[in-house]
Amino acid sequence: MSDGREPQAGAVVARRRFLGLLGALLGGLGVTLGTTSGATRQPEADVPRERPLKEADFYRPHDLAG
Amino acid sequence: MTAVTCELCPRACVIPEGAAGDCRVRVNLGGKLRATTYGRPSAVHIDPMEKKPLYHFHPGSRIFSLGTAGCNLHCLNCQNWQLSQRGGDEVEQTYRAEPAEVVAAAKGEGCRSIAYTYSDPVVFYEYVEDTATLARAAGLTNVFVTAAYINREPLRRICRVLDAAHGDLKGFDDGFYRRVSGATLKPVLDALVTFREEGVWLEVINLVIPTLNDDLAMIRRMARWMVAELGADTPLHFSRFSPQYRMRNLPPTPVETLVRARAEALDAGLRYVYIGNVRGDTGSSTVCPRDGTLLIGRSGFTITANHLTADGRCPTCNDKIPGVWQ
Numbered sequence: 186m187s188d189g190r191e192p193q194a195g196a197v198v199a200r201r202r203f204l205g206l207l208g209a210l211l212g213g214l215g216v217t218l219g220t221t222s223g224a225t226r227q228p229e230a231d232v233p234r235e236r237p238l239k240e241a242d243f244y245r246p247h248d249l250a251g
Numbered sequence: 252m253t254a255v256t257c258e259l260c261p262r263a264c265v266i267p268e269g270a271a272g273d274c275r276v277r278v279n280l281g282g283k284l285r286a287t288t289y290g291r292p293s294a295v296h297i298d299p300m301e302k303k304p305l306y307h308f309h310p311g312s313r314i315f316s317l318g319t320a321g322c323n324l325h326c327l328n329c330q331n332w333q334l335s336q337r338g339g340d341e342v343e344q345t346y347r348a349e350p351a352e353v354v355a356a357a358k359g360e361g362c363r364s365i366a367y368t369y370s371d372p373v374v375f376y377e378y379v380e381d382t383a384t385l386a387r388a389a390g391l392t393n394v395f396v397t398a399a400y401i402n403r404e405p406l407r408r409i410c411r412v413l414d415a416a417h418g419d420l421k422g423f424d425d426g427f428y429r430r431v432s433g434a435t436l437k438p439v440l441d442a443l444v445t446f447r448e449e450g451v452w453l454e455v456i457n458l459v460i461p462t463l464n465d466d467l468a469m470i471r472r473m474a475r476w477m478v479a480e481l482g483a484d485t486p487l488h489f490s491r492f493s494p495q496y497r498m499r500n501l502p503p504t505p506v507e508t509l510v511r512a513r514a515e516a517l518d519a520g521l522r523y524v525y526i527g528n529v530r531g532d533t534g535s536s537t538v539c540p541r542d543g544t545l546l547i548g549r550s551g552f553t554i555t556a557n558h559l560t561a562d563g564r565c566p567t568c569n570d571k572i573p574g575v576w577q
């Protein structure tokens with residue numbers, strides 16, 4: 186079984202590692218992305234904004250199944 | 252670089268260091284498996300119990316419902332693909348919600364239950380376990396809404412803190428599971444049996460997709476299997492398909508098909524068979540199998556009548572109606 190109880194920092198680390206690897210790979214291959222801002226230069230830019238639970242609107246209509 | 256094997260679901264992903272499993276959210280960090288969405292739900296809502304759908308479990312109540320990114324199935328027709336087919340850093344929004352905060356919020360809103368749902372709670376297993384443990388201690392009940400693609404040992408363990416499960420049985424054909432969901436049938440059947448063995452209240456849903464799993468002979472085999480392995484009192488919900496995600500080439504299920512499927516399942520011996528996801532109240536009422544007395548009337552997610560006695564019996568014949576009513 187896994188231990189998922191200390192993932193908060195872990196998730197970010199994993200993502201940075203992945204982006205770092207991706208960036209190195211793309212850079213190494215000379216691949217140009219559609220935007221020059223570069224995922225590796227601003228790693229936080231596309232991280233979803235984490236909001237405290239108290240900011241959630243539990244009664245907002247939604248179309249999720251289940 | 253140490254690879255780890257995730258033993259949670261039948262995929263048994265071997266995950267290299269720095270990479271994620273097939274579900275996108277269980278990763279190998281330094282040789283340890285981590286659940287990246289722990290405490291990070293991306294959908295949190297309060298829904299009617301009837302929406303899960305559970306029809307024999309606290310009818311008419313509201314249930315605090317949450318789900319995280321990721322899923323261990325990849326159904327071509329997934330309605331929740333924007334949540335389930337994305338990793339934790341790809342979804343539009345995420346909340347910080349430690350287990351104690353979830354329980355406090357649910358209680359604060361007057362809910363008696365928490366549902367782990369929307370994606371598949373299998374992939375946020377540790378979050379479910381910790382939250383459900385606290386919830387139970389606080390007097391709340393726990394509902395697991397799942398495709399039931401999980402190994403037996405972790406399922407048995409999580410069942411200790413579950414009160415009800417809503418299990419998806421997507422079709423009674425292994426080839427269908429492989430083609431449409433990227434999974435296999437046998438582990439799902441085993442998991443449904445495990446819920447029953449562990450005393451978790453179980454209702455089963457079958458989404459009927461035109462031409463793919465609407466063969467009445469197959470539906471009959473499925474119903475017979477349910478009678479034999481889960482018991483004739485296990486509610487079965489036939490749900491209407493609507494085209495979405497990567498399955499837009501098929502039409503919505505005709506209501507007539509659902510009506511025929513329901514008749515087939517009743518004829519095979521199941522005693523509580525419902526039709527869902529349709530307008531009106533066709534096949535949505537609970538009636539006494541012995542004398543036909545209307546027990547619970549429903550329209551959409553609304554209870555329109557409840558004639559069950561206080562201890563969950565038919566008022567006409569006094570038979571006990573299976574479910575968790577109080």
Ligand SMILES: [Zn+2]
Pocket residue numbers: 539540541542543544565566567568569570
């Ligand atoms: Zn009766």
